[in-house]
Amino acid sequence: MTGILDGLTLVEGSAFVAAPLGGMTLAQLGADVIRFDDLGGGLDHTRWPLAANGQSLFWAGLNKGKRSLRVDLRSDVGRELVSEVIATAGTFLTNFPARGWLAYDTLRARRDDLVMVHLKGNRDGSSEVDYTVNPATGFPWATGPRNLTEPLNSVLPAWDIAMGELSAVGLLAADRHRTRTGEGQLVEIALSDVAFAVVGHLGRVAEAQLATRDSPRRDGNYLYGAFGHDFLTRDERHVMVVALTHRQWKALLEVTGTQQQMAKINEATGVDLDTESGRFEDRDLIAAILRPWFESRDLDEIRLAFQGTGVSWGPYQTFRQLVEDDPRVSTETAMWEDVEHPGVGRHRMPGTPLDFSAVPREPVRRAPLLGEHTSEILTGMLGLTDAEVGRLADAGTIDLGPRA
Amino acid sequence: MTGILDGLTLVEGSAFVAAPLGGMTLAQLGADVIRFDDLGGGLDHTRWPLAANGQSLFWAGLNKGKRSLRVDLRSDVGRELVSEVIATAGTFLTNFPARGWLAYDTLRARRDDLVMVHLKGNRDGSSEVDYTVNPATGFPWATGPRNLTEPLNSVLPAWDIAMGELSAVGLLAADRHRTRTGEGQLVEIALSDVAFAVVGHLGRVAEAQLATRDSPRRDGNYLYGAFGHDFLTRDERHVMVVALTHRQWKALLEVTGTQQQMAKINEATGVDLDTESGRFEDRDLIAAILRPWFESRDLDEIRLAFQGTGVSWGPYQTFRQLVEDDPRVSTETAMWEDVEHPGVGRHRMPGTPLDFSAVPREPVRRAPLLGEHTSEILTGMLGLTDAEVGRLADAGTIDLGPRA
Numbered sequence A, B: 001m002t003g004i005l006d007g008l009t010l011v012e013g014s015a016f017v018a019a020p021l022g023g024m025t026l027a028q029l030g031a032d033v034i035r036f037d038d039l040g041g042g043l044d045h046t047r048w049p050l051a052a053n054g055q056s057l058f059w060a061g062l063n064k065g066k067r068s069l070r071v072d073l074r075s076d077v078g079r080e081l082v083s084e085v086i087a088t089a090g091t092f093l094t095n096f097p098a099r100g101w102l103a104y105d106t107l108r109a110r111r112d113d114l115v116m117v118h119l120k121g122n123r124d125g126s127s128e129v130d131y132t133v134n135p136a137t138g139f140p141w142a143t144g145p146r147n148l149t150e151p152l153n154s155v156l157p158a159w160d161i162a163m164g165e166l167s168a169v170g171l172l173a174a175d176r177h178r179t180r181t182g183e184g185q186l187v188e189i190a191l192s193d194v195a196f197a198v199v200g201h202l203g204r205v206a207e208a209q210l211a212t213r214d215s216p217r218r219d220g221n222y223l224y225g226a227f228g229h230d231f232l233t234r235d236e237r238h239v240m241v242v243a244l245t246h247r248q249w250k251a252l253l254e255v256t257g258t259q260q261q262m263a264k265i266n267e268a269t270g271v272d273l274d275t276e277s278g279r280f281e282d283r284d285l286i287a288a289i290l291r292p293w294f295e296s297r298d299l300d301e302i303r304l305a306f307q308g309t310g311v312s313w314g315p316y317q318t319f320r321q322l323v324e325d326d327p328r329v330s331t332e333t334a335m336w337e338d339v340e341h342p343g344v345g346r347h348r349m350p351g352t353p354l355d356f357s358a359v360p361r362e363p364v365r366r367a368p369l370l371g372e373h374t375s376e377i378l379t380g381m382l383g384l385t386d387a388e389v390g391r392l393a394d395a396g397t398i399d400l401g402p403r404a
Helices: A018-027 A057-062 A076-089 A104-108 A130-137 A158-181 A191-201 A204-210 A246-256 A259-269 A276-281 A283-295 A299-306 A319-325 A374-380 A386-394 B018-027 B057-062 B076-089 B104-108 B130-137 B158-181 B191-201 B204-210 B246-256 B259-269 B276-281 B283-295 B299-306 B319-325 B374-382 B386-394
Strands: A009-013 A032-037 A067-070 A091-094 A115-120 A185-190 A227-232 A238-243 A312-315 A336-341 A345-350 B009-013 B032-037 B067-070 B091-094 B115-120 B185-190 B227-232 B238-243 B312-315 B336-341 B345-350
Touching: A009 A018, A009 A076, A018 A032, A018 A057, A018 A091, A018 A115, A018 A158, A032 A076, A057 B191, A057 B204, A067 A374, A076 A091, A076 A104, A076 A374, A091 A158, A104 A115, A115 A158, A130 A158, A130 A191, A130 B238, A130 B312, A158 A185, A158 A191, A158 B158, A185 A191, A191 A204, A191 B057, A191 B319, A191 B345, A204 B057, A204 B319, A204 B345, A227 A276, A227 A283, A238 A246, A238 B130, A246 A259, A246 A283, A259 A283, A276 A283, A299 A312, A312 B130, A319 B191, A319 B204, A345 B191, A345 B204, A374 A386, B009 B018, B009 B076, B018 B032, B018 B057, B018 B091, B018 B115, B018 B158, B032 B076, B067 B374, B076 B091, B076 B104, B076 B374, B091 B158, B104 B115, B115 B158, B130 B158, B130 B191, B158 B185, B158 B191, B185 B191, B191 B204, B227 B276, B227 B283, B238 B246, B246 B259, B246 B283, B259 B283, B276 B283, B299 B312, B374 B386
Parallel strands: A009 A032, A009 A091, A032 A067, A091 A115, A115 A185, B009 B032, B009 B091, B032 B067, B091 B115, B115 B185
Antiparallel strands: A227 A238, A238 A312, A336 A345, B227 B238, B238 B312, B336 B345
């Protein structure tokens, strides 16, 4: 390990998105992250999307750069082994129920300065997943075409992602505290708190509570409170255009040559289009004025016309177009590398989006195979002999993963 | 400051979501975060949603717990003051262009161990915002009702949020490196990298690249690769139900009494509903079997029936229902407090979702008024006298903000 978090070791007991992403974020910065799983793999071990051979591309994506420890978590010996690995590492990140052998106090009895970060569904410990908490946030009623009468979910598990990154913040903050004071601690975070806090941060709780205006309605691809909208191009692509700042607005009018028409709109409606609120109020008119410009040009012409102008825009892409057409997702960049994942095949994998000038980028490491590092972890961290490891494997308490 | 990040001081030069959220995340953990702005306020100073008096609830939401320094950023003296504040703090988080007086090398000349975290749109320094990068990710083509023919944006700026939290991870990682080695550095992160990396982490890049099956189509409120769907209740509420794990699936069938019917579906289609993939394949049939159960019950009955059963579900709420009905967004919880924001009024504000056992929760602090702390920052950090501050204010180089 040579990354910015060199010297940090943590154990992860996890499944799905948030906790694995939190651990992987740290692993991609150079921390030694050991994910332990039951013999059959975690609850996320077969999560879609899948590769042709049935392996989970989701699991492969969210566990890159970790080491894998595969243990019978129902056996006392298995639990003892994992507990000792946690105590040796000194830092534990988990979304498992923190009770019994995984209770903070139980683990801390083995290591007084243990830092444990516990991800929960709700603050009271009850369960909640991204797809059930998102409906509660209010966003599904604010998302979708104007004429839609039903709430619309996000396909992206945005709250899990926010919680994953925030759990890494919590872990580093507690590690800093331990470095300064010698004191370990339990850090807790709940998915619904993460989600609802963001609703508050964006001003939506205050807006609803103070009820200063009608509740915002779903508004298709319009931006809330400024001008932003999508347009169809002549070659049947779609582009998104945003005028949030004065500069973006001026650039958009200049390139599209619509200044005069916008001035007439201004006169016709009495709404000042030089303000964000005014552009929001007249968004349908603005879109109607701009539409012919886009519909009479191909995407490539539009790209050329906007280049270097300060217009804020972007083309819509499918996942496949992103992979095939976008130079930002290519091995020409520093973030993406082609890496072989046994069984799945060679494919493009992202490293961390963070660049640190003091250390070179870590090479992108694939996810482990289940149990791949069981032997080296038990011998290297707990000092077991190869013979002891062999006996545990023979007894079915551990699994050494696929042999070379 | 008594939070977990006690002793950390950083300066923030920012606008909109990501950088302000990164700074606020650290401020709510006890860091002293100084946001500086031009005399008229930043580009986000009037961003919607707005309070009745026109103040930005967005700005108030994303700058809680910071101190505000208000300076003429176009003047040499103003830039000199801000540069000195940055050098004194030693840590700088910004999404401003890092050139000229804000270039890393320029600032570092004043403080050799400076940590600077720079948030960019794209890796090459070109601009990009959440609403223009989201179209490129592929998600807008995967979101929405099945019959929709146009891409659909996310109203939530999920990528900004992920970048905000990840920038805080980067800052803490660089701060740790400085503590261990004495070395400062420049940390860089680009919004499109954050977004596309997540697309990769979730397996969507691999899926598209390996092209192991047809591109997933938009699928309304169904969950991808398992069973999850929304249902209308008798009292015309909507609920989301998820069966990702075996336990959740069994609990759902048991409570709704649909085991027999599901077994018949299994027989009829030959698809094994005891697998995630099988439940995804037969999702329309499963939904049709479950629908009458929901449509013949009110939300409260459903809530009662599911209580303590292991069924994973949640009701849809508008922003207003979230604020009015959900006990998780109330001052009964540890995270929410009613706080007065001058001009806007008293309203519910969230603190950090992270709980640290080693320190008490920080009280929720409102956002500053623009320039509120100008005087105390210049006297406290730079050692200016009150007379000097007064002369700068008279000259229009700084603004002391609203007087009491």
